Amino acid sequence: MGMSTTQVATEESFSRSAGKQLAVYALAAVALLALLMWLLNLLASLTASAAGSSTAVDAANNTITIRLSEEPPQLDTTLLTDSVSGVVIAHVMEGLLRYDQHQRLVPGMAERWEINAEQAVFNLRDALWSDGEPVTAHDFVFAWRTALDPVNASEYAFILYPIRNAEAINRGELPLDALGARAEGDRTLVVDLERPVAFFDKLTAFSTYYPVRQDFYEATGGRYGADADQLLYNGPFTMESWVHGQSLDLRKNPRYWDRERIRLDRINVAYIVSDANAVLNLFKDGKISLASLTAENLAEAMEQRWHINRFMDGSVFFIEFNHRPDRLTRNRNLRKAMLLAQDPNELVYKVIKIPGYLPGESLFPVFLDGVRGKFREEYPAPEHRMDIARARQHLEKARVELGLDEFPPLVMLTGDNPVSNIQSEYFQAVFKKNLGLEIRIDRQIFKQRLDKMTKGQFDMVLAGWGPDYNDALTYGDLFASWNLNNRGRYANPEYDRLVGVAQGSLDAKVRMDAFDAMQRIIYEDAVLIVNYERGQAYVTDPRVKGIVRRAVGAEQDYTYAYIDMDG
Amino acid sequence: MGRYALKRLVQGAITVWFIATATFFAMHMVPGDPLASDKAVSEKIRANLEAKYGLDKPLLTQYGIYMGNLARGDFGISFTQENRRVNDIIREHFPVSATLGILAVVFAALGGILWGALTALNRNRMPDIVIMLLVILGISVPSFVFAALGQLTLVNINNLLGFSLLPVAGWGTVAHMLIPSLVLGLGTMAYLTRLMRSSMLEIMNSDFVRTARSKGVPAPRIFTHHQLRNAILPVITVLGPSIAVITTGGFVVEIVFAIPGLGRYFVQAVQQSDYTVIMGTTVFYGAFLVLMVIIVDLVYGLIDPRVRLE
Numbered sequence: 001m002g003m004s005t006t007q008v009a010t011e012e013s014f015s016r017s018a019g020k021q022l023a024v025y026a027l028a029a030v031a032l033l034a035l036l037m038w039l040l041n042l043l044a045s046l047t048a049s050a051a052g053s054s055t056a057v058d059a060a061n062n063t064i065t066i067r068l069s070e071e072p073p074q075l076d077t078t079l080l081t082d083s084v085s086g087v088v089i090a091h092v093m094e095g096l097l098r099y100d101q102h103q104r105l106v107p108g109m110a111e112r113w114e115i116n117a118e119q120a121v122f123n124l125r126d127a128l129w130s131d132g133e134p135v136t137a138h139d140f141v142f143a144w145r146t147a148l149d150p151v152n153a154s155e156y157a158f159i160l161y162p163i164r165n166a167e168a169i170n171r172g173e174l175p176l177d178a179l180g181a182r183a184e185g186d187r188t189l190v191v192d193l194e195r196p197v198a199f200f201d202k203l204t205a206f207s208t209y210y211p212v213r214q215d216f217y218e219a220t221g222g223r224y225g226a227d228a229d230q231l232l233y234n235g236p237f238t239m240e241s242w243v244h245g246q247s248l249d250l251r252k253n254p255r256y257w258d259r260e261r262i263r264l265d266r267i268n269v270a271y272i273v274s275d276a277n278a279v280l281n282l283f284k285d286g287k288i289s290l291a292s293l294t295a296e297n298l299a300e301a302m303e304q305r306w307h308i309n310r311f312m313d314g315s316v317f318f319i320e321f322n323h324r325p326d327r328l329t330r331n332r333n334l335r336k337a338m339l340l341a342q343d344p345n346e347l348v349y350k351v352i353k354i355p356g357y358l359p360g361e362s363l364f365p366v367f368l369d370g371v372r373g374k375f376r377e378e379y380p381a382p383e384h385r386m387d388i389a390r391a392r393q394h395l396e397k398a399r400v401e402l403g404l405d406e407f408p409p410l411v412m413l414t415g416d417n418p419v420s421n422i423q424s425e426y427f428q429a430v431f432k433k434n435l436g437l438e439i440r441i442d443r444q445i446f447k448q449r450l451d452k453m454t455k456g457q458f459d460m461v462l463a464g465w466g467p468d469y470n471d472a473l474t475y476g477d478l479f480a481s482w483n484l485n486n487r488g489r490y491a492n493p494e495y496d497r498l499v500g501v502a503q504g505s506l507d508a509k510v511r512m513d514a515f516d517a518m519q520r521i522i523y524e525d526a527v528l529i530v531n532y533e534r535g536q537a538y539v540t541d542p543r544v545k546g547i548v549r550r551a552v553g554a555e556q557d558y559t560y561a562y563i564d565m566d567g
Numbered sequence: 568m569g570r571y572a573l574k575r576l577v578q579g580a581i582t583v584w585f586i587a588t589a590t591f592f593a594m595h596m597v598p599g600d601p602l603a604s605d606k607a608v609s610e611k612i613r614a615n616l617e618a619k620y621g622l623d624k625p626l627l628t629q630y631g632i633y634m635g636n637l638a639r640g641d642f643g644i645s646f647t648q649e650n651r652r653v654n655d656i657i658r659e660h661f662p663v664s665a666t667l668g669i670l671a672v673v674f675a676a677l678g679g680i681l682w683g684a685l686t687a688l689n690r691n692r693m694p695d696i697v698i699m700l701l702v703i704l705g706i707s708v709p710s711f712v713f714a715a716l717g718q719l720t721l722v723n724i725n726n727l728l729g730f731s732l733l734p735v736a737g738w739g740t741v742a743h744m745l746i747p748s749l750v751l752g753l754g755t756m757a758y759l760t761r762l763m764r765s766s767m768l769e770i771m772n773s774d775f776v777r778t779a780r781s782k783g784v785p786a787p788r789i790f791t792h793h794q795l796r797n798a799i800l801p802v803i804t805v806l807g808p809s810i811a812v813i814t815t816g817g818f819v820v821e822i823v824f825a826i827p828g829l830g831r832y833f834v835q836a837v838q839q840s841d842y843t844v845i846m847g848t849t850v851f852y853g854a855f856l857v858l859m860v861i862i863v864d865l866v867y868g869l870i871d872p873r874v875r876l877e
Contacts, residue, residue: 014780014789018786018790018794021787022681040666040741079649081605150612153608155608225650226650226651244659245827245828246739271736272825273736273822275823278718278822278823281718281721282825284726285722285731447839448598450600450604451598451599454600485606
């Protein structure tokens with residue numbers, strides 16, 4: 001009897017004692033964790049700057065904090081191709097000319113310039129590199145030769161082709177010193193042109209045209225632009241530090257020639273993050289001054305009743321047809337049928353529904369300049385009305401011409417992102433309903449899509465195009481038969497002729513007439529179906545004023561930004 | 568012991584070689600062109616780019632060159648960040664992933680062992696039921712949900728307090744690491760809790776515990792030396808692979824919390840067909856996983872005298 005009672009008591013007391021023991025271990029574990037944390041903190045403070053802990057707006061230090069969507073892949077201006085790198089480089093470097101807050105072309109490194117049909121002459125101002133050396137005409141010549149040197153395989157070398165012999169040099173047919181650009185003394189840059197170029201001044205604002213100093217470039221041993229100390233600065237800001245994948249610290253450049261204009265002392269790029277919700281959370285938490293809105297986080301921003309800004313980023317998106325002879329889409333009537341069976345207004349306003357998007361009417365977006373005003377006001381886009389009856393007539397003609405009993409499924413190649421997904425599904429449904437056409441969606445990630453586009457493995461592809469320079473030619477020459485980016489291989493001698501006119505003429509009226517003829521051919525021939533002009537919606541911290549967003553050049557520009565605490 | 572370790576290392580090296588070879592050929596077979604870019608380039612430039620990365624040579628020659636470089640520890644240069652060496656990418660970003668990973672593993676291991684022991688002691692009572700429910704949740708809900716939820720909760724807490732208690736995202740201080748590593752370790756913690764619970768229950772009813780108790784061994788000593796120590800063994804076994812899984816699988820957490828870890832590069836490289844980075848990160852992670860398994864096997868021998876490493 002006594003035995004059994006002690007037994008029970010022991011069982012319970014054992015359990016209690018074990019529980020106590022466990023509690024002691026738990027306490028020890030917490031203490032261990034705290035110690036580990038403390039050690040890590042010590043370690044972290046030794047290695048990293050606490051960049052992530054500052055706030056969106058720091059008025060006392062005249063600093064704003066922003067984020068980038070990805071790590072800048074390339075800050076070597078001779079190789080740079082992407083827009084994120086473009087934003088960073090536009091803050092730390094400057095070309096001969098640049099765009100101001102009203103998108104006007106203004107002097108940069110060049111004080112004065114003169115451009116005629118054969119030659120451009122730039123007189124450089126007294127400007128300094130961040131190490132105190134003067135910026136000279138030689139730096140431009142060196143940069144351009146480097147970009148054109150076929151060994152360096154620069155993807156943007158083509159943008160230098162208006163300079164005499166540039167294309168031949170880039171093909172390896174002429175030596176580098178044959179380039180028609182030379183320094184006359186340190187301050188005069190003389191450029192011989194291959195042909196008359198109506199927009200050469202605009203080209204010089206592009207990053208491939210930025211200067212690079214030879215001795216510095218060579219001293220980096222192939223790592224030019226790879227780190228903050230591997231780059232030389234001549235722009236409004238310098239890069240104090242660059243922690244890859246994490247942060248960039250931009251400080252006002254005391255040697256910048258126009259430093260009075262710059263009102264911020266520091267731009268703290270504290271986050272490199274693309275996740276739409278994370279971006280919005282950072283903004284909500286007061287950590288960043290600007291947050292882009294996408295389909296995923298738009299609803300939340302509207303709920304918060306923030307003031308939503310928008311701007312057109314200049315990109316035009318379209319269905320590009322494959323015009324190769326082995327594809328059904330070579331048939332004009334088939335393309336015409338699809339063109340007439342859809343309505344960009346429905347796509348933009350009922351399907352995509354992101355503020356800022358504009359229904360696509362023309363390959364030439366609304367921001368482009370015409371003769372005096374805007375191109376699209378002077379030359380309205382061809383009128384489009386969805387007409388299913390006519391679309392079906394075209395489809396029937398196409399069927400007869402192609403000798404088919406019925407149409408096999410057509411392949412629509414598309415990227416893998418939220419907008420392309422709904423866009424492709426919209427067209428799949430519309431073409432099925434209105435034309436009875438079966439569309440097979442081939443969804444691919446970026447590089448695979450590009451690869452298939454280049455190899456022509458599609459009937460149609462959801463593609464887009466953004467501007468390199470502020471002239472309609474940046475869009476217009478895309479469908480010239482010789483253009484390698486014409487991945488649907490559209491070829492039309494009349495179109496090519498018009499591109500030639502736009503390339504070679506200096507007369508604005510003649511050029512704009514040519515662009516108008518191009519947009520008509522594109523519609524009449526159903527070369528492509530324009531879907532939309534992309535807009536971007538974003539929110540900003542009300543205390544930060546003067547942020548510039550633009551279609552051509554750096555799409556985010558903080559060189560005019562300032563802090564206004566009453567905001 | 569020494570001979571055993573050596574044998575395992577040689578086996579490990581062969582495994583890594585196999586991983587490298589398989590990845591190399593699989594990568595080249597997957598559609599996608601690492602040199603494809605938005606702007607099409609001329610034949611000449613294309614040829615120069617191919618020459619720069621050695622893509623102009625036959626695949627087997629490329630393989631030979633790559634293996635030669637690999638033997639010397641050179642992973643080559645990235646396709647997407649042309650001025651950066653893959654070695655630098657790994658050197659700069661792996662420590663971040665490792666810090667996050669280690670912290671997550673510590674969370675997971677300590678939590679798993681404590682919760683597991685607690686549930687076993689309170690079998691079929693309230694704490695057991697509640698914790699096991701949470702465990703099911705922790706195992707079945709993917710980490711990106713926890714990551715997003717964790718971040719959202721932080722924002723709301725900060726907004727409520729009117730100041731930043733903990734940062735929402737970013738990297739640099741311990742405050743930045745706390746929530747991400749907790750989120751990252753949650754799944755493993757749940758798994759380890761279950762493992763610990765069942766192993767603890769088995770031990771509690773075993774003969775040697777009963778013997779110890781009838782011998783009159785003090786309760787704390789039985790709990791610590793006879794029960795905990797034996798119950799932990801299976802947990803240690805899975806800890807090695809867990810470290811590798813957590814460290815390599817952190818990319819979701821890294822993306823949501825803007826952490827500059829290697830996981831992001833790993834995933835982006837595959838999306839962008841960045842051959843050298845794919846190879847570099849895969850081989851590196853592969854070697855890391857193999858090494859962790861070897862270490863755990865060796866540690867096993869130290870903890871459990873019954874395991875003789877021969």
